Amino acid sequence: MGKRIGVMTGGGDCPGLNAVIRGVVFAARARGWEVLGVEDATSGLVDLEYRSPHGNRWLTCDDVERILTRGGTILGSSNKSDPFKFVTIRDGERVETDVSDRVMENFRRLGLEALVSIGGDGSMRIAQRLCDKGMPIVGVPKTIDQDLACTDYTFGHHTAVQTATDAIDKLQDTAESHDRVMLVEVMGRDAGWIALHSAIAGGAHVCLLPEIPYRLEPIVRRVQERQARGYPFSIIVVAEGARPVAGEQSTAGPRELGAMVKLQGAAQRLAAELQPRLGLDVRTTVLGHLQRGGSPTQFDRILGSRFGVRAVELIEEGRFGHMVALKTPEIVSVPIADAVSRPNLVDPESQLVKAARACGVEFGE
Amino acid sequence: MGKRIGVMTGGGDCPGLNAVIRGVVFAARARGWEVLGVEDATSGLVDLEYRSPHGNRWLTCDDVERILTRGGTILGSSNKSDPFKFVTIRDGERVETDVSDRVMENFRRLGLEALVSIGGDGSMRIAQRLCDKGMPIVGVPKTIDQDLACTDYTFGHHTAVQTATDAIDKLQDTAESHDRVMLVEVMGRDAGWIALHSAIAGGAHVCLLPEIPYRLEPIVRRVQERQARGYPFSIIVVAEGARPVAGEQSTAGPRELGAMVKLQGAAQRLAAELQPRLGLDVRTTVLGHLQRGGSPTQFDRILGSRFGVRAVELIEEGRFGHMVALKTPEIVSVPIADAVSRPNLVDPESQLVKAARACGVEFGE
Amino acid sequence: MGKRIGVMTGGGDCPGLNAVIRGVVFAARARGWEVLGVEDATSGLVDLEYRSPHGNRWLTCDDVERILTRGGTILGSSNKSDPFKFVTIRDGERVETDVSDRVMENFRRLGLEALVSIGGDGSMRIAQRLCDKGMPIVGVPKTIDQDLACTDYTFGHHTAVQTATDAIDKLQDTAESHDRVMLVEVMGRDAGWIALHSAIAGGAHVCLLPEIPYRLEPIVRRVQERQARGYPFSIIVVAEGARPVAGEQSTAGPRELGAMVKLQGAAQRLAAELQPRLGLDVRTTVLGHLQRGGSPTQFDRILGSRFGVRAVELIEEGRFGHMVALKTPEIVSVPIADAVSRPNLVDPESQLVKAARACGVEFGE
């Protein structure tokens, strides 16, 4: 008789989640297994009656046949469903409880024999802990930012970089016609992959990463050197986690600046600092959630589909505590513990960063 | 012998400007006329040596053959080149001078017999005044916001609405998967056309326009009514000029809020007000300059091309002081004075707004 | 008590059909009416048990909330369901029967008080005949080709032209880099609107329409004149219904050519004729069904939504036998009989065609 397995998606949105779900369902159903779609990350396991908007449900191939093209996740997701620190509001207070035993119990009551957990760094850590408690889990790495180690790429990243590149293309037109300095803030709190990739692809002139603290002087110099050559416009890509080298940032300033620094992001802060130093209009665009939505690119659909299929094979092989990973051109498996032991950051001395410098990208060094 | 005419683009960026320039050049060259591309709005007429990055230049069909697909304007533009209040920086001070006589003089020195001025409300007013001084000008209306009267559509608006609609499509995915309220701020300080059109096209649940001051209560009700029906997500489109009805906005508040209100836009302000009233994540995206760039849609390329061709015909017919306009399906001409006498605003009782209401769009009334 | 109405979609695919259905359902449900979605055009009325893949079903706002972005029609469609000549296969033979009485009877059995018929020329003629038999019908015009009279635009056309323009943009790159003549065949058997609009928007050099029979000589001249000026590439847009002037086409020729003429379309035929006359590579692309699919543009979503809402108002006003139409900027109603009395063809002497000529488009005249 076939197995019963569960599949769930955790953490922030990422194009390609539905491709993974589809791959899992197709591969499992072909083996005669049943697949429970668990709603809103572990929420559906914490409370079997949980419902928002659908609740847990058994998935057929027909249910997932046409979801490949859609952003988001048909299972819903949540950032607040760590079963070891489950958040509830009691008497207006936010309370964190360890409900992992209840999750283990519900998992057994559902008759599940394995769980595919699709998620990022946080979800993989939770998966590891549930695994340690005896739940047979395989992981599927999901991160827009590409900050998980042990895999060449994760799905969603390509779509996000494409969205950022499309935005830079649009801003180039206006920057050139109107002699402007355009700042684009993209995602990446700790890892600057989206910024780096979209800066190269968009032909940006400056790119600021969390991994390379920046100084204002080389940025100003790059913009002014362009202006002197008859190009009074520049594109600056800023990762949300980009920050100046210690001591660089103007700490003194009016109270209003203080509020602004707190309320606003890396790009708006930089804009406020650059504007007075340049004789040019500086405009800021924050891409934000646009990078997490949209129909996935073909690359992310293929990678997601392959991840889903391979996750089912890992269950068949009994490789619990492992996650799928891309080691081009194969999908391999790696221990979840290895993947979460260190983040995947941009190496400032890597060949890729050197190629970016060669293509005229200034990193504010 | 052929005429000598000039063409220039003024004001903010707008997809389709190059289509107009191309239409003007093709139509004029076919008549054996010469066409001077004037650089950076009137800058190129204020100072014949002006150069950024190109300077004035005579345009051939080959120069414009392949520009139809490109955003921006090959002639450059400027918001600071009103010849009646020309801005210069003298001793660190911003000084405004009337240089219109010099512009008239330069126009004659160049041997020009007519000028095509492509621009928005401001540019059309300047065109009218130069016309009154004796310069033979025909206008081509350009406004992302669609706020110029006397024409069914202006080029650029369709592209901007498409960009906004694409963004809403992306945000819908994430909103639905993650139970979020997504605010999208689009352009439109006085006229809410981009917000209205993209809200209908994107299937938004709330749309806030400059023309319809909003109250929070119906917005909260709409979101909560959806939540109660099992749809814990909503999309709210906010024009940058949207504002609450008098007395609605929380005036009291911490100093930080005061700064925020000043520094931030309509959507972020609304988010700060909505968040505490809803039990849901509220996220804001400000589209900003993305709406002004990008390759124009087919509609804007066709409209721009037709406007350009018709502008040359107006010169031939001697209809100076007129601008081209779309009276579907024909391109007609209207006195510039009429077009700038009143803005084209959204009528809250129009058939279009009623259709939006019928499709479930709440205007916060 | 509320009315019961039906809605159905007929004829070929067209982006925006779902927007109309959504508009009908939202507007009707707001009035407390019930809306039956009729499956596969009149098939669902001919046979109440008909099912492919869904069968008739009552539609709620939730059913249509998220369909705005999707191409196709959730109700299915069919080209073979004319109730006056209903096609069935009996003993391997194709038999046509008049089942209109059964359709009338089924309409009554379902308790329907009105029907919204969304379709093209053919569907509107059927609607008129059912109306004449006493069925209270309002029409919504649907045609990719824009060949229905009495309305400024129909939904779907803008999306089709955008798809064709995107294709031309791609072909321009290769044509220019590889010195090629690229033929693009677009839809339009009798009306050349898609060809005309996409030729202007794509900056094509030649455009061949059903309304303007072409001669080879001016086409060859245009291509060679470009080559002589240093542009050894050209883009030729061909409507599927384009044809040479009488006597122009090579009638003599090998048998193979005879077969080819029959099997292949307008563009491939033209390519075979042009290739030997030019010293250049000639390549053909037939866009075909790509023009009928895809997410509708914002324009088509808005127009579709408004048509749907207005159709419900026509029912309320009792204006049966009428169809909605766009008379910019209003949605009006016109008698179906007027709309189908003559096709909407391109007028070779119209301002639009003249503007195309002015922009360098050769029509082979």
Added chain:
Amino acid sequence: MGKRIGVMTGGGDCPGLNAVIRGVVFAARARGWEVLGVEDATSGLVDLEYRSPHGNRWLTCDDVERILTRGGTILGSSNKSDPFKFVTIRDGERVETDVSDRVMENFRRLGLEALVSIGGDGSMRIAQRLCDKGMPIVGVPKTIDQDLACTDYTFGHHTAVQTATDAIDKLQDTAESHDRVMLVEVMGRDAGWIALHSAIAGGAHVCLLPEIPYRLEPIVRRVQERQARGYPFSIIVVAEGARPVAGEQSTAGPRELGAMVKLQGAAQRLAAELQPRLGLDVRTTVLGHLQRGGSPTQFDRILGSRFGVRAVELIEEGRFGHMVALKTPEIVSVPIADAVSRPNLVDPESQLVKAARACGVEFGE
């Protein structure tokens, strides 16, 4: 003093060619080298006066600054410029001559010290032979089809697959709404990578590759099994080099079919065979040159840029007779001889093909 190098592009069009050129120019100019852009593959070396439309020219960073977004190649290309079999037309006859000595001589006269040859299989073979004659060449692999060995990916392939996937997405809408079998023919004469990748990404039901000869029976079964389950539509992706197993194809048939088989491609042939066996409408779309044009995806822009930069490093390192290649995540170098010794074909037993089968793709086996 700096080196003088040349760069040229050969073979069919491929999105990302301009990114490579840009990378070469940026990296070379940063070293103080001069870069000659050679026009239309080796044409510019065969005849130093060659001109179509530009002729050879020295390239600056400004020349290539904004070309990243553009399809095609600013240097032009040609399929007819093999210097060992150079094609000319003499007295109406096509004559092939070995002009390689002249090419060597011109290379020296231009003072070039190295050449970057960007091209496919054919161009790499020519590069190898010129290398053998003493020309210092480094190669950059270019192939839409991904049929060159020794590199994980080549630029252009991702864009082509995205174009094919977008097309399949559009056809899915119509197929579903109108109960149709849609055949899409994509590029790939010997290698089925585009078909395989786009079939997975587009959620196709059948995929036919040159590497897996197909039988009709499993295709018919797959379509009918879907129909029986209530899904009377299917998407079939066909590589242009797909062919039936020996003996499968109907050889007998009317003369017209004979002509058709010769004139038409793999998809139209299959359609003619499938139509009578299925009770469904079968429609064919041939994507053709659409796959070679368009703005490159971010992936192809990055890969192209890195290839260009690395090619300059290979020159610096004196690694002539080598070509750049992607060994994820690094750009490495491999002997050209190795890369052209065998094609990169789809392995029917690879993990990727198995994943496709698991996702419901039938290969007609």
